[in-house]
Amino acid sequence: MTAFMHKIFGLICAQNPAHTWAPGGELLPVCQRCTGLYVGAALAVLLLFWLRPPTDTRYRWLHVILVLLMTPFGFHLVPHGAVLRTMSGHWFGFGVVGLLWLLPETMISAKTGRPAPSLRLYLLMGAASIFLLPLFSIWGGSFAAPIISWLALAGMAAVSGLLVGNVIMFVFSILAWLRRLAVSPIS
Amino acid sequence: MSKPSVRDTLLTMLGITALIVYVLACRPSFSPDGTKVIFPTRNSKSKEASVVLYDLKKKTLQTIFAMSKMSKTDDVGFAVQWLPDGKQVLVNGVSFVAILPLGSSNPTRIIPLEEKLDAGMLQLTPPVIGKYQFIPSKTSVEVKNEKGETVSTEEPVVLRVNLETMEVQSFPNGIEGSFLAKGNQLYYIAQAKIGEDDAYELGRLDPEKLTRTPLLQLKEKDCGEPSGFMTLNSTGNRIALTAKLEHAQRILLIRGNALEKTIPVAEKDIKIQLGNAEWSLDEKTMFVAFAKDLDKDSLWQYGVLEVPLDGGNVREIPLFTGKEGNNGGLVLFQIALSADGRRIAATSACLGADNGIKPEDNALYLIDLSSTKRNVTRIAIPMPPASESAAEKK
Numbered sequence: 051m052t053a054f055m056h057k058i059f060g061l062i063c064a065q066n067p068a069h070t071w072a073p074g075g076e077l078l079p080v081c082q083r084c085t086g087l088y089v090g091a092a093l094a095v096l097l098l099f100w101l102r103p104p105t106d107t108r109y110r111w112l113h114v115i116l117v118l119l120m121t122p123f124g125f126h127l128v129p130h131g132a133v134l135r136t137m138s139g140h141w142f143g144f145g146v147v148g149l150l151w152l153l154p155e156t157m158i159s160a161k162t163g164r165p166a167p168s169l170r171l172y173l174l175m176g177a178a179s180i181f182l183l184p185l186f187s188i189w190g191g192s193f194a195a196p197i198i199s200w201l202a203l204a205g206m207a208a209v210s211g212l213l214v215g216n217v218i219m220f221v222f223s224i225l226a227w228l229r230r231l232a233v234s235p236i237s
Numbered sequence: 238m239s240k241p242s243v244r245d246t247l248l249t250m251l252g253i254t255a256l257i258v259y260v261l262a263c264r265p266s267f268s269p270d271g272t273k274v275i276f277p278t279r280n281s282k283s284k285e286a287s288v289v290l291y292d293l294k295k296k297t298l299q300t301i302f303a304m305s306k307m308s309k310t311d312d313v314g315f316a317v318q319w320l321p322d323g324k325q326v327l328v329n330g331v332s333f334v335a336i337l338p339l340g341s342s343n344p345t346r347i348i349p350l351e352e353k354l355d356a357g358m359l360q361l362t363p364p365v366i367g368k369y370q371f372i373p374s375k376t377s378v379e380v381k382n383e384k385g386e387t388v389s390t391e392e393p394v395v396l397r398v399n400l401e402t403m404e405v406q407s408f409p410n411g412i413e414g415s416f417l418a419k420g421n422q423l424y425y426i427a428q429a430k431i432g433e434d435d436a437y438e439l440g441r442l443d444p445e446k447l448t449r450t451p452l453l454q455l456k457e458k459d460c461g462e463p464s465g466f467m468t469l470n471s472t473g474n475r476i477a478l479t480a481k482l483e484h485a486q487r488i489l490l491i492r493g494n495a496l497e498k499t500i501p502v503a504e505k506d507i508k509i510q511l512g513n514a515e516w517s518l519d520e521k522t523m524f525v526a527f528a529k530d531l532d533k534d535s536l537w538q539y540g541v542l543e544v545p546l547d548g549g550n551v552r553e554i555p556l557f558t559g560k561e562g563n564n565g566g567l568v569l570f571q572i573a574l575s576a577d578g579r580r581i582a583a584t585s586a587c588l589g590a591d592n593g594i595k596p597e598d599n600a601l602y603l604i605d606l607s608s609t610k611r612n613v614t615r616i617a618i619p620m621p622p623a624s625e626s627a628a629e630k631k
Contacts, residue, residue, distance in 0.1 A: 056471060062260050072420040076474045087259070110248060117255045124259060132421075142259065149252030152245040192493075209256070216249055 055079040055199055059206070069135065074192025080202050082132050083124075086139025086183060087146075088205030089198060093179050094147035095208040098155075103172040105155050109148070112173070116145030133184040140180045143205065150212040153219050275301070275326055276601060277315040278586035278618065279569070288317050288328055289586070290339070291601055291616060298601075298616065301337060302328055314569070314587065316359040320400070327370065327400070329359055334370065334398050348403045350396065352376055360465055360568050361513075364418030365400070366444045371416050371423060372396040376407060395447055408447045415465060416442065419473035425449065426467055426478065431456055437463055439476060439491060452494040460496070461487055464567070466513040470520055477523055479511040486511050488523055488544060502544055502551060508532075511542075512567030517606075518578035521546055526572045526583065527553075528561065536593070537561050539570055541581055541604060543611075554611050556602045557585050560593030579607045586618050 059079040069081045078085055103109060122128045123138040130138070186194050274291045288302040302315075316329040320336070325343065328335040334348040354374050363372040375391040382388050393413040397406045414427030414437070422441060429438040431454055440451040457463075461482030468477050476491040484505045490498040502525070503509045512526030525542045536558045543552040569587040574580070581604040588594045601616040 070420045072422050072473055077420045077422075077472045110244075114248065114251065117252065120255070120259070142255075146252045146256050149248050149255075153249050156242070156245060213253065213256070216253065220246075 055203060059084070059202070062206075069132070071132070071136070071187040071198070073187055073190045073194035073198065076192060076195040078187075078195060078202070079199055082135040082187075083139035085187065085198060085202055086136040086141075087143040088202040088209070089183055090140035090143025090179070090205065091147045091209045092201045092205030094144045094176065095151075095205075095212075097172050097175055098147070098151050101172045101175075103169045105152055106169075109169055110152070112169070113145045113148030116141045117149065118145075120145075133188075136184045136187065137180050140183055141176075143209075144176050144180075147209065147212065150209070150216055153216055154212070274573075274582045274601065274603075275317050275319065276582065276584045276586065277317050277328075278584070279314050279589060286315055286330075288315060288326070288337075289601075289618065290326075293603075296616075298618065301326065301339065302335065304330065314359065316362040318362050318365070320365060327365065329363055329370075329372065331355075331359070334372075334400075336400060346403060348398060348405060350374075350405060351407075361415040361417060361467070364416050364423060366418050366421055366423055368399055368401045369444060370398040370400060371418070371442075371444070372398065373412065373414065373416060374407070376409070395442070397447070410442075410447055410449065412442070412449065414438075415467070417467055417469055417476075419469040419471075422473050424467075424469065424476065426463065426465075429454055434458060439467075439478075453491060453496065455489070455496065460489055460499070461485075463489075464511055466511070466567075468514050468516060470516045471518065475516075475520070477514050477516065479514060479525060481511075488514065488525070490546070498546070500544060500546060500548070502542065510567055513571045515572060515574040515581070517574075524572060524574060524581055526567055526570055528559075528567055528570070529553075530561070531558070535560055539585065539588075541572055541583060552611075554604055554613070556583060556613065557594065557598035557600075559585065559588055559598070580605060584618070 056079045063080045063084045069083070071078050071082055071085060080088060120138055120142040123130055123134065124142075183198075187198060190197070272293050274293065275288060276291075277286060277288055279286045285303065285305050287300050287304070290299045290301050291297070292299070314331075318327050319325070320327055324339060326337040326339055328337060331354045332350050334350070336343070336346040336348075338345060352374065354372065363370050372395070374394050374396050376394045377389050378392045379387050380390055392409055393411060395408045395410050395412065395416075397408065398404075399406075412425050412427040414425055417424045417426075421444065423444050425440055425442050427438050427440075429436045435457045436454050437457070438451050439453045439455070440449050442449055461480030464479045464481070466479050469475070470477075474492060475497070478489050478491070480487055480489055486502045486509055488500040488502060488511075489496060490500065500523075502511060508530035510528045512528070514523050514525040516523060523544045523546060525544060527540060527542045529538045531538050537560060538555050539557055539559055540553055540555040543554065545551075569592070570583065570585065572581050572583045575582070583602045583604070585594045585599055586601070589599070597617070599618050601618060603614040603616070605612045605614070
């Protein structure tokens with residue numbers, strides 16, 4: 051399974067061993083930044099499904115900022131080490147998933163009768179995970195390696211699923227628009 | 238269902254674009270390790286050595302570094318490797334470390350070492366973790382003997398070379414052996430004693446504090462005498478090392494802190510020596526450099542063994558013939574596996590005429606592992622005439 055994960059992630063990650071966590075001596079299948087990204091994405095999806103924070107203006111601004119905050123680190127404009135590499139990937143993962151969640155959330159009826167929890171709890175848990183992940187990678191030992199690897203795989207699957215879902219919705223929207231164009235009378 | 242707003246659609250596109258930019262920036266690019274091969278060459282007569290680069294795409298050979306001997310007693314030889322950025326080449330000599338900027342804008346940097354290394358210290362290429370290279374060495378210290386006289390003795394140390402600041406630090410650590418790295422983990426193999434028995438110890442070394450964490454001790458009488466070559470798998474949780482027990486060659490596989498398996502490679506009556514090894518990407522096969530006595534005209538066959546780890550038949554890929562050198566010449570004949578696992582590179586250019594290599598066999602050998610026949614491409618390297626000085630060469 052480990053070799054399979056290395057192969058899969060090898061398609062989208064440079065897997066630079068010098069920038070890869072090795073909890074308990076076992077190299078993870080993704081680099082430190084991608085570890086943050088995909089584990090962050092997995093946790094973001096979990097929190098979004100569980101907490102269903104309101105996708106209001108504050109939510110939108112928060113996730114745009116999380117995505118844009120990656121710029122100085124992703125383009126190496128500021129020097130940074132392993133921990134910040136993982137943290138930046140983590141908040142970027144949250145940002146991307148938060149934005150990819152917007153369309154599915156508006157398309158699906160959210161009227162369950164349950165009052166939506168505040169954005170605060172979502173933020174709190176997200177912030178805690180940003181700090182916990184690098185600590186777990188450093189001190190988690192051999193126990194941490196499979197957990198992080200599986201979370202990263204789940205995150206990759208979640209991001210892929212959201213991407214596919216969004217593309218399908220785009221296609222349906224375009225088809226619906228074309229259908230409306232076709233049936234509307236020419237004036 | 239409510240219709241998605243234009244604003245949400247645009248924000249979603251921002252998220253998708255950001256993700257695409259991220260993935261494109263992080264995806265594996267064809268680093269020079271995939272399209273270029275670097276290897277050392279050595280002229281044992283004139284004591285000159287060089288580093289040659291072969292471009293697999295352009296099919297060109299280019300000498301990128303050359304050095305003449307310092308003195309008649311020097312044995313000039315290099316260990317070479319690409320730095321993780323794929324743009325710089327690191328060259329280790331017995332008295333210096335050189336960083337060559339092949340694809341970067343950095344200048345060439347030469348870091349002199351205060352004390353000359355024993356050439357055997359470069360048997361395993363000194364590993365690099367981050368900005369540090371770790372080189373096993375020895376330093377002279379003065380100690381008092383039983384009679385109270387001051388005598389000079391040698392103590393093992395680790396040289397930690399900062400490749401950015403060019404600073405060299407020396408740490409006494411008591412490890413008389415070799416180092417190996419994977420990711421940010423540093424491993425060592427060192428001589429040890431278990432009671433009265435000769436043994437060797439495998440362990441981890443903290444790259445910052447240089448403290449040792451022994452993983453495993455193996456008695457030579459049980460597991461064999463190690464050749465000094467060891468290799469880590471891609472995830473860093475398994476180690477393979479070649480050893481000889483009662484004249485039979487074997488590969489020892491270590492997982493975590495336990496001996497996982499012993500794989501016999503050749504019978505006792507076959508005179509064969511094993512060199513360095515590489516794991517296949519699927520970890521089902523080991524590729525091992527070998528030299529085998531052909532029992533005819535003092536000739537030895539050099540090549541690569543394919544050893545299935547499930548106990549299947551060992552396959553020989555012969556490359557060239559020569560004479561037996563030190564350790565079967567295997568310190569000077571080592572193999573490397575490409576990052577995509579599809580090609581092995583080996584060269585006879587360090588053995589040279591001194592080890593009976595014919596001029597037509599002085600070459601870089603590339604073995605195509607994707608072909609079932611294991612096709613070998615030979616790139617000839619002009620062999621310098623066996624002269625004492627460069628002035629006689631042309």
